[in-house]
Amino acid sequence: MELNNLTPAKGSVKSEKRIGRGQGSGHGGTSTRGHKGAKSRSGYSKKIGFEGGQMPLQRRVPKFGFKNINRKDYKAINIDVLQNLAESKGVSAIDPQVLREVGLIAKNDRVKILGNGALTVKLDVKAHAFSKSAQAAIEAVSGTVEKL
Secondary structure, three states, rough: OOOHOOOOOOOOHHHOOOOOOOOHHOOOOOOOOOOOOOOOOOOOOOOOOOOEEOOOOHHOOOOOOOOOOOOEEEEEHHHHOOOOOHHOOOOEOOOHHHHHHOOOOOOOOOEEOOOOOOOOOOOOEOOEEOHHHHHHHHHHHOOEEEEO
C-alpha cells in the first residue's frame, strides 16, 4: 500500500445530492421542498419566534418585573485584595485610579469595598461605598476611609 493507491472504504463516501437538476436525478421538480407553502418559495426565512401561526411563546407569557433606572452598580473589591495590592505594589493610598491601573476595574466603574479577608497594613482608601465590616477593618489598623 502506498499513498498513490489509497482509497476510502467501500460505502463510506457518498456523492452529493444534485438538487434541481432534472427528473432523472430523483431530486428535480420540487427540488426536495415539497408542494406549495412559504417553505417552498425562494427567499423564505422563518421569522425569529415564529411558531407556524400558533401564538408565540414570548406573547403567551405575561410581562413581569421592571428595570430600576436609578440603580447604581458597584464593582465589589474585598480587603484581602487591597492587602495583596499593598504588599505587592507597596502602595499606602488606594483609590479608583490605582485600581484602574492594576486592572481590577474599568474606566467608569463605581467601587465598593467589602470586608472579606484580613487587613494588616495601614491604608488610606477612597471608594464610592464601603460595607460596615470593611470600614471597621480598615479603621482597626488605623487606616482612613473616604467616600467619593
